[in-house]
Amino acid sequence: MTKRLRHTLTYQASLDEVAAMLADPAFREQVCQDQEVLRQTITIDGEAAAGGMEVTIDQVQAAEGIPSFAKKFVGDEINIVQHERWSSPAKADIRVTIPGKPGEISGTAVLTESGGTVSETVELDITVKIPLVGGKIEGLVSDLLLKALKSENRTGRAYLSS
Known part of the structure; x- marks a missing residue:
């Protein structure tokens, strides 16, 4: 069985500005801080504008608030590794793993610009x-x-407005 998640993030900015934000390690660090990640390592190789960027976010989160049926599988902390392979400034393949745990998450992120707004659709x-x-x-x-x-x-949104 597979569960599909589709969500669209919107930004009042150009595609180039959003692509640059996604390539900025400071932005990725701030996202982790805002999500109260316990520890993280962020690696960004290549350039979004050149269409060959790879982003890896290896993070550890507390398993607080997770139901007991799930907590026995993950323990007190959850290690999550997110890998994004940007083939262009507007499209990425995403793979998320929880090392040592059964399962996988894979999909895409696509940026589209219209009228001064960028939509990032994640599936x-x-x-x-x-x-x-x-x-x-x-x-x-x-x-x-x-x-x-x-x-x-x-x-x-806060990053782009500053």
Whole structure:
């Protein structure tokens, strides 16, 4: 079973400005701070404008507030590794893993500009291969990712307005 998450983030900026923001390690650090990540390592290789950027965010979050049926699988902390491969300033393939845990998250991010607004549409497929509770965990992960995307959007709007 697979859960699909689709969410659109919007920014009052040009595509070039949003692409530059996504390539800025300071922005990625701020997103982690705003999401109360315990520890993170951010690596950005290449350039968004050149159409060959890779972003890796290796982060550890507290497992607070996670239901007991899921917490026994992840423990007190959750290590999440997000890898983005930007083939152009406007399109990325995304893969998210939780090392050592069954499941995967993969999808895309696409930036489109219209009338001074950029929409970043993120589509992710969430698969957790655990009998009986996999579907519940997929739903939980989807909810957590949606919360993280909304937080990133708030951080990005503040970043672009400064």
